[in-house]
Amino acid sequence: MDLNIIWFILITVLFTGFFILEGFDYGVGMMMFGRPKNERSQFVRAIGPVWDGNEVWMITAGGALFAAFPHVYATMFSTFYLALFLMLLALIMRGVAFELRGKFKTSDWVNFWDCGIMFGSFVPALLWGVAVTNLLRGVAINYQMHYVGTFLDLLNPCAIVGGIFFVFLFAFHGANFLLIKIADEKLLNELQKLSFRLGLNTIFAFVLFGLAAAHDTDILAKISTVIFLGLSIAALIASCAGAKAGNGCKAFLSSTLAVAFLTIGFFNALFPRLMVSSLSPNLSLDIYNAASTPHTLTLMTIAALIFVPIVLCYQFWTYRVFRARVTPQDVNYH
């Protein structure tokens, strides 16, 4: 196994971590829609201690892409220019909103920032779905690795279905996270029903996405990818069953697995490519023509092998410290 393959795996690991952790953060943010203020406060409190650390998975995935596959970083970020602009606006609003929403107790102030959190969670979820689908489907990359299409090319039906699928998936995943974090029985009952319904919708969106992707991409070309996607659907079904039965742990762990299998499936379908060119298969960016030198890859491999486990340790510890469920009293106090 050469360094380029190791780095493809590490990028997959980072994106898997990102989609699992930020997935439920985005989901919790979206779950705030239409909820009364005290419930929204409990939701925010549930992810309050961890969302910032979770977001760094995205930053690290971006940084690692830059270090290991600079051409992918360059082409991908300039291709998705306007989409990333929207995503950044959303993430800026969301990040500041978490900090400022509690600074005044007035309804207008809190409502405003909660809109920021909902918008800031929905938009990235949608756009990541659109982006990932486009990576698979292929974008117009020319021989200089420059994107020669337009913004509207990125909003093709298949990518939009992918975006909607991600929104449902993350909302469902977030709802499941709340099932293990909320203490209030009455609210928990409502969330269980909601989670179950979201789960069914997610499975439906998955199937729809699978059909669109089968038509537009080569996602089903590898049998291994089909297995990963199958496992992902199975995990979603298990998660739905968990939500229905009121077993929050089962629901959340299963949706975590579903997100993980899905991400692995995506990258497996891409391998050894990272960005598909729709102009010609020869123009796709892969782990060899887009990579850094062996020197840099070796250095980054050592760094990743040392620091990723350390990060996992202290983040795991953080989740343990904040393992208690959030009660309505918690949010009055903070």
Next chain:
Amino acid sequence: MDALILSRLQFAITTIYHFLFVPVTLGLSIFVALLETWYINSNSYEERVKLKKLVKFFGTIFLINFAMGVVTGIVQEFHFGMNWSEYARFMGDIFGAPLALEALTAFFIESTFIGLWIFGWDKLSEKVHCLCIWIVAFGSNLSAFWILVANSFMQHPVGYAIENGRAVMTDFAQLVTNPYVVGQYSHAFFAGITTGGFLVIVVSAWKIATDEVSREMFVKTIRRAVLYTLVGICGVMGSGHMHAQYLAQANPMKLASFEALWETENPAPFAVVADINQEARRNDFEILIPNMFSFMVHNSFDGEVKGINDLQREAVEKYGSGYYIPNDVRGMFWSFRAMIGVGGLMLLIVLVTGCLVFFKRNEIREHLCCLKLMPLLLPLPFIANSVGWYIAEAGRQPWIVVGLQKTAVAVSPNLSANEVWLTLIGFTAIYLFLAVLAVFAAVMFIRRTKITEEV
């Protein structure tokens, strides 16, 4: 305006905006950590109650600032790919590594332990909780180190080779121990201490003047902040001086530009003011202190300092025909003077404040008016930080990586001016909007919070 100039403008606005918050994070995190260490080591019950409130008080200001810094930092990381894709391609092998290491070794601990610190008051032991803020402070400053390693390469490339038209890393150790990092990092670190400390001075002064019940505790913080800021200012001045001397070897064009020295001179005079004529490549009018520039560079009143015109000729010999002079010598010249002037003014203000709070403590009541006006001085460190970065980055032009790649060829080729206009306006609007709300929230919080014994 084309996509290139708009992208530059957008990057400049984002960087300057981001760096309004970064120095506060660097300096205030350490100050809050010191304050909490004081709190856990205090034995008097009364003092502990008040100290805990103080930690939370400055901690809250820190957190508002921290959030603003984090979200704009993400924009920075994305910009390299979004607007500067050809730069990212050319430099990715080298530049990506410190960026990824920053995320992996610094930003992760910062962001995780800040969550533990905010929500961990009742869940962690006092010592572990205090350790969390120290880890945050360490992470923030380590993060700044990695970013400045990356930036220093752009200013002064080391440990690289050019292969197939791309810069590739040959020696990571050289990249990290780039002598340019020493000057830049120490200057930025002490600027952080200064900015954080000055903020505490200003806030404390205002609370002393306007909030009688909390006065006693803020007299304590202002005294500590005065000492803290003095350390910062001395460090900034020392590291700045050292770095300018180093620039004479590492990047003489930048040095000559912010001093507007057009011809090589021995001994070289220091221009206090100058009417710079960039087209004619000379100063139409100047007031000079003879020998002074030589002294600043060589610690002796004699010694040659190279001028812009000679350096331009040297650059043409080395890189082929082209214009290698930073295109805003006037702006750099005045920015440098603004930075030095503001630094000196801050030193004076801190010394005067120090005299008041240390030696005339009993007469503080007679000076409440002055203290009340101190918030008007708060922009000073932020001005100095911004113009400082302006000099550093404008002085690198026309290069994006000195000697290796020009800014003009680094921009993403697929962007249209309209697209960049849209994002430029969008980012600027949200920055302004959020700045207003964040400052409003911070000011209201500072106003209403009382530091008393009541639990």
